[in-house]
Amino acid sequence: MSENKNINIEAAVEEPKKIRFTIEYVLEKIEELTKQLESVERVAACISAVSDEIDTDEPEIAEHWSEVCSIKAAAIREVFTQREANLKKLLDYYIELSHELRSNNYNPI
Numbered sequence: 001m002s003e004n005k006n007i008n009i010e011a012a013v014e015e016p017k018k019i020r021f022t023i024e025y026v027l028e029k030i031e032e033l034t035k036q037l038e039s040v041e042r043v044a045a046c047i048s049a050v051s052d053e054i055d056t057d058e059p060e061i062a063e064h065w066s067e068v069c070s071i072k073a074a075a076i077r078e079v080f081t082q083r084e085a086n087l088k089k090l091l092d093y094y095i096e097l098s099h100e101l102r103s104n105n106y107n108p109i
Helices: 001-013 022-046 059-102
Strands: none
Touching: 022 059
């Protein structure tokens, strides 16, 4: 029993491992972010292609349909625009980190 307690105490006292970036890790992240950006661009193209035409005989629906479509498309576009901006910032960070790793100026915290 006392052996189990010693093991648990030692595990709790261990220092957390420091993450050290490698060029392989950074390049992998850059590739992942690039794919995500391409996906965001495809979605943005689909949003801009949304038609506000409706096939209905209901005048109340037809009257407001265009406005509803525009508002929904604008809201979705804003979400994806923000996501694209965040992905680009993250991509820029990893690109800068890759330059630092290649020039051996990287100092892990």
